[in-house]
Amino acid sequence: MDAETELRELAPDPFTHAVPALIRIYEAAMAPPAEQLPGRAAVMNAHAEHPGFRSVVAMRGEEAVGFAYAFRGRPGQWWHDVVEAGLRTHWNDRQVRRYLASVMEIAEVHVHPDAQNRGIGRRMLYTLCEGRPERTALLSTRTGPTPARHLYGSCGFTALLEAFAFPGSPDQPFDILAARLPLREPGSQRSPGRSPWWPWTGSK
Numbered sequence: 187m188d189a190e191t192e193l194r195e196l197a198p199d200p201f202t203h204a205v206p207a208l209i210r211i212y213e214a215a216m217a218p219p220a221e222q223l224p225g226r227a228a229v230m231n232a233h234a235e236h237p238g239f240r241s242v243v244a245m246r247g248e249e250a251v252g253f254a255y256a257f258r259g260r261p262g263q264w265w266h267d268v269v270e271a272g273l274r275t276h277w278n279d280r281q282v283r284r285y286l287a288s289v290m291e292i293a294e295v296h297v298h299p300d301a302q303n304r305g306i307g308r309r310m311l312y313t314l315c316e317g318r319p320e321r322t323a324l325l326s327t328r329t330g331p332t333p334a335r336h337l338y339g340s341c342g343f344t345a346l347l348e349a350f351a352f353p354g355s356p357d358q359p360f361d362i363l364a365a366r367l368p369l370r371e372p373g374s375q376r377s378p379g380r381s382p383w384w385p386w387t388g389s390k
Contacts (some may be wrong), residue, residue, distance in 0.1 A: 191246050191306055193313055198234040199293045201255065205230050208243070208253045215296040233257060233293055239318075242310045244297065250299035254310040258320060259291040266291060269324065269362055272347050285346065285364055288321035293326070295334070308336055315369050322364055326350070329359040338363050342370030 196204060197321065208225050212218075218226070233239065238258030244251050259266045266286070273282045297339055327334045329349050343363035344356045350360050 190197060191244050191251065191301070191304070193309060194243050194245055194369065196241045196243055198239050198241075201233050201234050201239075204243065204250065204253075204338075207250050211250060211253060211298050212294065212296050214298050230255075230294070236260075236263065238290065238318075240318075242313045244291075244301070244306045244310060249344075251301035252306045252310055254295040254307075254314050256292040256294070256314050256323070257291050259289040259324065263291075265293070265326075268352060269326075269347075272350055272362065276347065285322060285324070288319075290315070290318050290320040290323045290367065292323055292325035295389065302333070307334075308341070310340060311337070312369060315367055318367055320367055323367055323369070324360050324364050325364065326352075326360040329361050335361065338365075341365065 205227050208230070209223055209236065212226060213223060233255065234241075236257035237260070239255065240257070241253065241255035243253045261267060261270075266289075270286055273285060277285075292311075295307055295311055295314075297310075323343075325338065325343070327338060343365040345361050346364050347362040348359075350362055351358075352360065367370075
C-alpha cells in the first residue's frame with residue numbers, strides 16, 4: 187500500500203456516520219444502477235448492528251478511498267440464510283456446519299478506481315480478518331476472472347458455489363468463496379483445493 191494511504195478502523199457509530207461517503211466509493215467501484223444506492227446504504231447501516239461488526243477505511247489525507255467491513259454470520263441474517271440454502275444443494279449437513287458454524291461474513295471490500303492496483307484492497311482484507319475468533323471467512327464476488335477474484339484466491343479463498351444467483355438478481359451470478367482463518371500469508375504455498383472437506387485435515 188502506498189505511503190500516502192493509511193487504514194483506520196471505525197466502530198459502528200462512526201461507520202454509519204461515514205456511510206454517505208462510503209457509498210460514493212461503492213458507486214465508483216461497482217457502477218450499480220442509481221436507484222439501488224439508497225437501499226445499499228440502508229443495508230450497510232443495518233449491518234453495523236450485527237454482532238462482531240468490524241470496518242476498515244483506507245484514508246488518503248482526509249479522503250476515504252476504500253472500505254471493507256464484516257460481521258459474525260448467524261442464522262436469521264438474509265445473506266447467511268440464502269448461502270446456507272445454496273450450500274445444502276451441494277454439501278451434506280456435516281460439511282455445511284463446518285463452513286458456517288463459526289463464520290465471519292465479509293460484506294464489502296471496495297477501492298475507488300483512482301486508488302486501485304496499489305495493494306489497498308489486500309491490506310484492508312488482512313486487517314479485517316486479523317485476530318478474528320471465527321474459524322472461517324465467507325464472501326461473495328461477481329463470477330468471472332476479475333481482479334477481485336484473483337485477490338481473494340491469492341489470499342486463500344476458494345469457491346464453494348460458482349455462478350450462484352441471489353434472489354432478485356438472477357442475471358448477476360456470484361461465486362461464494364471461503365477461507366480458513368487466519369488468512370494465508372502472501373507467498374504461502376498452501377493449496378486452496380476444491381475438496382468439500384477443504385480446508386480441514388482433521389476435526390477442530
